[in-house]
Amino acid sequence: MNQVGKSEFGELLVSLIKEANMSQRTFYEELGITKPYFYDILSGRACPPPNDMQFKMVEILKPDFNESKQFFELAGKYRNSIPADIAIFLTEDERNNIRNKNSFKKVLGGIINGKKRN
Numbered sequence: 001m002n003q004v005g006k007s008e009f010g011e012l013l014v015s016l017i018k019e020a021n022m023s024q025r026t027f028y029e030e031l032g033i034t035k036p037y038f039y040d041i042l043s044g045r046a047c048p049p050p051n052d053m054q055f056k057m058v059e060i061l062k063p064d065f066n067e068s069k070q071f072f073e074l075a076g077k078y079r080n081s082i083p084a085d086i087a088i089f090l091t092e093d094e095r096n097n098i099r100n101k102n103s104f105k106k107v108l109g110g111i112i113n114g115k116k117r118n
Contacts, residue, residue: 006043006044007044008078009044009048009075010042010043012067012071012074013042013057014042016071017061020060020062022060027060031056031057031060033053044078047078048074048078051084051088054072054075055084058072069085072086
């Protein structure tokens with residue numbers, strides 16, 4: 001955490017809300033979440049919301065391209081997932097192509113073969 005009580009994602013979110021000339025209350029009410037959940041997101045006690053809500057946040061705040069990129073990257077980092085803006089472009093065919101690559105099979109095979117199955 002960089003500022004007292006805020007995660008890196010929370011700091012960015014607060015900054016984007018200020019840039020949009022909104023109050024935090026207006027933002028979380030328009031987003032449709034509760035005040036406690038909003039503050040849990042800011043502090044890092046709760047992960048950033050799921051992808052669909054992240055897109056709604058960006059729709060409300062209208063950040064520029066670089067801010068959007070940073071927003072999705074940080075949300076993905078804190079959710080331990082692929083950033084939402086990238087995930088929507090990974091079709092089933094693309095996911096299967098990745099899984100069929102030898103390098104992927106080698107890595108995944110090492111993980112699977114390293115664990116015992118019952």
